[in-house]
Amino acid sequence: MREVAVLGVGQSTFGKMPEISAAELGRDAVLAAVKDAGISPRDIQVAYSSRLYDAVITSQDVLKEVGVTSIEMINVENACAGGSTAVRGVWKEIASGHYDLGIAIGVESMTTSPIARKLIPPQKDDIEGQLGLTMPALFGLLARRQMAECGATPEDFAQVSVKNHHHGCLNPYAQYKKEFTVEEILNSRMICDPITLLQCCPNTDGAAAVVLCSMDIARKHTTNPVKIAASALLSAGYSWKRKDITSSPLGVETARRAYEMAGCGPEDIDLVELHDAFSTEEILRYEDLGLCKPGEGVAFLRSGAPALGGKVPVNPSGGLLSLGHPLSASGVRVVAEVTTHLRGQAGKRQVQGAKVGLAHMLGGFAVGLEAGACGIHILTR
Amino acid sequence: MAERVPIREGTFREGPDGGALLANKCKACGQIFFPKAKLCLACLHEELEEVPLSKKGTLYSYTIAHMPSSFFPPPHAMGYVDLPESVRVFAPLKIIEDKPFDVGMEMELVIEKLGEVDEKEIIGYVFKPV
Numbered sequence: 001m002r003e004v005a006v007l008g009v010g011q012s013t014f015g016k017m018p019e020i021s022a023a024e025l026g027r028d029a030v031l032a033a034v035k036d037a038g039i040s041p042r043d044i045q046v047a048y049s050s051r052l053y054d055a056v057i058t059s060q061d062v063l064k065e066v067g068v069t070s071i072e073m074i075n076v077e078n079a080c081a082g083g084s085t086a087v088r089g090v091w092k093e094i095a096s097g098h099y100d101l102g103i104a105i106g107v108e109s110m111t112t113s114p115i116a117r118k119l120i121p122p123q124k125d126d127i128e129g130q131l132g133l134t135m136p137a138l139f140g141l142l143a144r145r146q147m148a149e150c151g152a153t154p155e156d157f158a159q160v161s162v163k164n165h166h167h168g169c170l171n172p173y174a175q176y177k178k179e180f181t182v183e184e185i186l187n188s189r190m191i192c193d194p195i196t197l198l199q200c201c202p203n204t205d206g207a208a209a210v211v212l213c214s215m216d217i218a219r220k221h222t223t224n225p226v227k228i229a230a231s232a233l234l235s236a237g238y239s240w241k242r243k244d245i246t247s248s249p250l251g252v253e254t255a256r257r258a259y260e261m262a263g264c265g266p267e268d269i270d271l272v273e274l275h276d277a278f279s280t281e282e283i284l285r286y287e288d289l290g291l292c293k294p295g296e297g298v299a300f301l302r303s304g305a306p307a308l309g310g311k312v313p314v315n316p317s318g319g320l321l322s323l324g325h326p327l328s329a330s331g332v333r334v335v336a337e338v339t340t341h342l343r344g345q346a347g348k349r350q351v352q353g354a355k356v357g358l359a360h361m362l363g364g365f366a367v368g369l370e371a372g373a374c375g376i377h378i379l380t381r
Numbered sequence: 382m383a384e385r386v387p388i389r390e391g392t393f394r395e396g397p398d399g400g401a402l403l404a405n406k407c408k409a410c411g412q413i414f415f416p417k418a419k420l421c422l423a424c425l426h427e428e429l430e431e432v433p434l435s436k437k438g439t440l441y442s443y444t445i446a447h448m449p450s451s452f453f454p455p456p457h458a459m460g461y462v463d464l465p466e467s468v469r470v471f472a473p474l475k476i477i478e479d480k481p482f483d484v485g486m487e488m489e490l491v492i493e494k495l496g497e498v499d500e501k502e503i504i505g506y507v508f509k510p511v
Contacts, residue, residue: 132459189447195444
């Protein structure tokens with residue numbers, strides 16, 4: 001397999017923009033990524049796009065806006081891990097030698113989708129969903145176990161939101177650039193006890209794109225390319241095998257595969273972008289990724305390690321909580337964010353001296369399964 | 382009288398004893414599934430037999446939602462109840478004022494009307510504190 005580099009990254013503004021179509025959001029991200037890569041849109045040989053709502057031929061829909069037609073275009077869906085799936089698709093194409101340069105696109109226009117202003121609806125045959133098990137309810141149930149088993153407090157959960165909103169204030173792309181105190185987070189409207197409104201990611205429109213290429217091509221553009229050291233994607237196992245819902249066999253195994261492929265361990269990671277759809281969730285993911293020992297996520301948070309300036313900053317972008325979560329875009333956006341840090345171009349939110357970064361995304365829910373899919377990319381420079 | 386329809390055919394039975402949740406059990410490896418599985422998802426054996434589940438279990442986790450769901454106005458509670466058969470069931474929970482939810486408390490099955498859809502009564506399962 002060939003080594004694959006990230007040549008260019010781009011994203012649209014994130015926010016509520018019902019007047020802008022998904023194709024236009026995608027176009028803005030593609031143009032930014034192509035410009036960043038220093039290539040012409042017509043250098044793109046293969047495209048993978050991910051989109052969940054109202055989605056058909058998203059690659060074609062986006063790329064026709066930038067003068068690209070008549071190449072191989074593939075459209076994927078994997079719930080919130082769809083973006084990771086698109087990145088991995090292009091990675092495989094280049095690693096295997098099928099193509100030398102391609103683009104992964106993630107785009108979602110939540111405000112114009114059929115679920116605008118709503119929660120992600122359960123599938124029609126999902127009896128648990130019909131009985132009330134929404135995403136915030138699921139994470140409320142998880143949070144209750146985090147409190148029972150790991151000594152987490154509502155203040156700990158709120159602190160994750162305080163941290164990520166602080167990071168978001170430093171990111172020009174963030175949907176919400178506002179600092180909050182623990183009290184303000186806890187006093188916001190209760191959604192699913194103990195999760196309050198300001199601990200839920202918002203509905204967001206946005207797109208992200210990354211240009212990947214062979215190392216040969218990358219070296220013609222830069223002397224120090226960002227390399228994809230690992231690409232791992234895994235579907236979840238049955239939930240009846242889980243005694244303890246706060247541990248994630250899916251997350252742990254995906255991370256294990258990624259670390260093995262990259263030839264490194266969690267101790268080598270300088271920054272992490274991960275799926276913080278709810279503040280409570282971020283603490284679980286510290287443990288999945290091995291940033292701390294199982295059960296020690298709360299202590300890891302309290303130590304300050306995941307804050308900017310800490311040992312392993314987590315979600316320096318502001319995360320889904322503050323930057324926003326256009327579902328299929330997020331898996332691409334985290335790869336773009338990590339790349340930006342490894343290049344030292346992240347401005348006020350820069351993780352100083354970052355050499356190795358991890359981009360995680362998780363998505364989907366079905367009765368009987370732990371989740372849908374988990375995607376992890378490890379990038380190095 | 383409005384027609385009564387179960388929220389999902391085959392997930393429970395009603396009766397003078399209060400009814401029961403219905404799972405199925407693999408005849409080869411003994412794994413129990415709720416809701417029922419077509420084939421054993423552990424060993425792939427194709428013969429499974431219906432088994433009623435215990436009516437009482439312990440509360441593994443709970444949350445109180447402050448927004449409406451398909452059948453319930455806010456606030457409404459839901460949780461996971463661990464049954465003695467090593468089955469964890471997700472179900473709506475009945476809020477009883479002087480019995481606040483607590484992880485580990487004993488819960489009991491109730492089969493009842495959840496709501497009405499198209500003038501039909503939707504019957505389902507909930508758990509309440511014992």
